[in-house]
Amino acid sequence: MIADKNKLIHAFGALAELGQEITVRASFPETMRTSLHLISGSLGIMRGGIAKYSRYAHEMNLVAARGLGDEFPLAMSLCEEDERQFLTNGIYPIDVDQARVLPYFQVYSNSFDRRNLKLFVPLIVRDEMVGALFLGEKATGDAYTSYDKDVICAMGRHIGVAISQRNLLEEVQRRADENRKLFDELHLTYTDTVKAFAAAIDCKDKYTEGHSVRVGKYTEIIATELGWTPDETEGAAVAGYLHDVGKLTVDRRIINAPYRINAKESAELNKHPGVGYEILLPIRHPFTDVPLAAKYHHERLDGRGYPDGLYDKDIPYIAKIVNLADSFDAMTTDRPYRHRRPADEVIDDLKRNSGKQFAPELVSALLKAMFSELTGEASEKRFRRLLGREYMEAENLVPMLKTALNGTAPKPVTVLSADQLTVN
Ligand SMILES: [Fe+2]
Numbered sequence: 001m002i003a004d005k006n007k008l009i010h011a012f013g014a015l016a017e018l019g020q021e022i023t024v025r026a027s028f029p030e031t032m033r034t035s036l037h038l039i040s041g042s043l044g045i046m047r048g049g050i051a052k053y054s055r056y057a058h059e060m061n062l063v064a065a066r067g068l069g070d071e072f073p074l075a076m077s078l079c080e081e082d083e084r085q086f087l088t089n090g091i092y093p094i095d096v097d098q099a100r101v102l103p104y105f106q107v108y109s110n111s112f113d114r115r116n117l118k119l120f121v122p123l124i125v126r127d128e129m130v131g132a133l134f135l136g137e138k139a140t141g142d143a144y145t146s147y148d149k150d151v152i153c154a155m156g157r158h159i160g161v162a163i164s165q166r167n168l169l170e171e172v173q174r175r176a177d178e179n180r181k182l183f184d185e186l187h188l189t190y191t192d193t194v195k196a197f198a199a200a201i202d203c204k205d206k207y208t209e210g211h212s213v214r215v216g217k218y219t220e221i222i223a224t225e226l227g228w229t230p231d232e233t234e235g236a237a238v239a240g241y242l243h244d245v246g247k248l249t250v251d252r253r254i255i256n257a258p259y260r261i262n263a264k265e266s267a268e269l270n271k272h273p274g275v276g277y278e279i280l281l282p283i284r285h286p287f288t289d290v291p292l293a294a295k296y297h298h299e300r301l302d303g304r305g306y307p308d309g310l311y312d313k314d315i316p317y318i319a320k321i322v323n324l325a326d327s328f329d330a331m332t333t334d335r336p337y338r339h340r341r342p343a344d345e346v347i348d349d350l351k352r353n354s355g356k357q358f359a360p361e362l363v364s365a366l367l368k369a370m371f372s373e374l375t376g377e378a379s380e381k382r383f384r385r386l387l388g389r390e391y392m393e394a395e396n397l398v399p400m401l402k403t404a405l406n407g408t409a410p411k412p413v414t415v416l417s418a419d420q421l422t423v424n
């Protein structure tokens with residue numbers, strides 16, 4: 001009686017430990033090994049194994065083994081009849097000697113006999129076979145008692161749940177991977193579409209070929225320099241690529257006029273930010289307010305921009321970045337009525353208009369990015385690709401940038417906001 005009591009305490013101790021093992025341990029193979037060890041130890045079993053069952057492949061794969069030797073198969077197939085029988089049997093030990101009629105035991109009888117395996121326990125969770133437990137003879141040579149079998153069932157249930165959890169985790173992982181792949185593909189489609197759009201916009205303007213693409217790249221450079229996250233930076237680039245999308249509706253003759261356009265033509269051209277906003281508004285842009293960037297990329301800090309003459313704090317930040325990128329590209333590329341301006345003039349212009357048209361910290365960011373490339377601090381030759389080698393090798397560019405950077409260190413913008421103007 002006392003011996004039975006001790007056995008009971010021992011078995012329950014092992015069961016409690018097994019429960020903890022399954023909930024705490026992170027490594028599945030280790031959980032399986034320890035589980036097998038606990039069963040063998042609590043009942044004095046010489047050898048055994050745990051297999052995980054894949055019902056799609058109809059295959060059992062050994063995930064833990066003890067004393068089975070190298071010859072024991074790592075993977076075993078089940079036919080539908082086996083699976084049906086095991087499901088009907090439920091999670092209760094099957095005496096191998098009495099189940100020889102099943103195809104499974106006929107196919108693997110040698111392996112079972114060689115290691116003297118006595119019990120086979122299908123592990124079933126929510127009417128689904130998730131694995132199996134094989135157990136060899138007891139160390140004492142005694143037959144398994146019904147008490148032993150009840151303990152095995154209880155432990156088998158725990159192991160089954162652990163395998164089922166693992167399967168769920170793998171399924172979640174697989175779906176997450178699938179979603180990630182779909183997302184990546186969608187993302188690629190989105191960026192390709194944006195670039196195709198930018199190319200379409202640029203096609204219309206033969207004199208500023210590649211303008212939208214370059215503005216996208218300068219916007220990206222500035223956002224990177226500001227320390228924006230990769231998603232935010234990509235969003236900024238999209239805003240740059242699409243800032244002039246409204247030009248698609250402007251008469252080609254106005255866009256391509258080889259002279260300074262008149263007031264009427266200018267009014268027509270100046271509709272493009274508003275039209276761009278309308279075009280972009282129905283599209284969902286995940287990281288940046290692309291429609292607002294299009295609408296306000298011609299606003300200036302001092303309120304002298306268009307279409308709304310907004311002041312500094314009322315202009316969306318992304319629109320300020322695009323404005324700088326846009327102006328920088330306009331200054332550094334040939335236009336129908338003038339050549340591009342040399343680097344020293346451009347730097348000078350940016351400095352003079354810092355706080356008037358451009359946000360000073362953005363001018364600093366753009367010049368800093370250029371400076372880092374020239375001094376080799378940044379390995380990527382982005383400006384060189386966009387402006388050409390000759391332009392970037394202009395005499396004294398590095399000292400000029402250095403001086404400009406010292407003079408354009410971020411300082412508070414002194415331009416009055418729209419609110420202040422109305423109060424005063
Ligand atoms: Fe524009």
Ligand SMILES: [Fe+2]
Nearest residue numbers: 215243244326
């Ligand atoms: Fe533009």
